[in-house]
Amino acid sequence: KIHTMTQDELKQIPMKQYFAGVDWGYEHHGVIVVFGMGYDDRFYLIEEHAKQHVFIEDWVRIAHDIKARYGDIPFYCDSARSEHVAKFDEEGINAIFADKRIMRGVELVAHYYKNNRIRIVYDACPRFASEIYNYAWDTKKDLPIKEYDDVMDAMRYALLTFVETFEQRSVEDEIDLIQQLGI
Template structure:
């Protein structure tokens, strides 16, 4: 049985038979990139030890980098433990020794990671989730790798084609800077059923191009490209098992409250709501109380940009909570719901929604993914409600799983 896919074997053969300074693997999620670099990391540790022996260096240093300690553990160290039973012993700084090489963990998610990358010479580095790294920290890591024969490997999912990682380190294939691109179909260990299911569930446009095809594409045009009025607008509503709400504050631009219902099959519906301009907080309190009287003491997931309004809702005994405002993750969650036909809109429910849904677009010519701050008021409230409630449900499920595992251990 083959241990590697054809693409993984191609990359590993290149690394084995060629020298390089920076080598990157980028492309679709679940395409096998990180596993290749985890194997490469172990091989590099052996190679660094051999170089150090020739140079009489007692304890050479190597950088293991990721956005945070959690991401390094989840993406790399846990996989090494599961596959090779490697369980490092950490010092008080989070460093560990592997095959006589001291591995220094560097966190790249913010500029604060710079202090961990300074002041020493490294014989190589492995940078996970490179597109999420702070550029200054990423380049400082490379500058640290001045030990003899030092090599840097990185992996990343695609981002905007104007991203510094794409412009500086992809497509060069010269002067020791090499890269390989992966698509989801390259992972032949995944079942055909799984691959087809993921493709069917991935929203069209940016998300499909990046997550499935592994392309560094511009997020341009309409955001919710899978929305179809013939499918997603309904006149009749089923019986709901619960309701919850989203709130986007506004004055000059539209403020909005949306009410989402969920049936016993997990389908969700925009069932009620309002969008208005030039209304004071007293007016919004009155509207929220009307919805509370109609739908019960439901949770209102509110924009935290106006904490005084959130507090006012709470003082009025309205169950307001700060929404999770992660823009891209939230948009992807809503887009996926439309793609899978899990989200429906009651026809005519909030007139402003139907103005926004086709005009909510990505910001053109931007160096990062961001929507235009136009036609987004009802859609922001809807995103706050759906994504925040989903995250809360996920956490609840994880807590239940932990309790079950604890019970199983106690009664074994």
């Protein structure tokens, strides 16, 4: 229960940044998740949109609604449907191909979860609630089983890409500063 919170509790947390993860689907659920990164350096899963049998035009509408509420945030997207990523881009949505490394992403999410760095607004994320307890590992393939993984994949894309981008940006900023100082 330490990982869950209410909408009212979320309102008390100042956020420094928002970003989204996108897992395309049709028969499987397509998912957009929205994260906030608080000034406390925790990640907050604040909403999800999980739907079956939805076309790209509907996802564009959902993304525009998210953009209207959170600004021009990055949407870290599954590259499996590059034409959908292109459509987001054409529609003025900040669509970026996600880092899809499975093991690195699963380890990162597990690390943050274990260290209480992820909180979930449970009421706003009903599909998450059903997937988290059904997410399973295929020991023969050493990969997650491709069931009950749609929200989990969108979360992994969002967190891994955001963290890797943020860390890379931080390293580049440090290099620039060192060069500016002539060290």
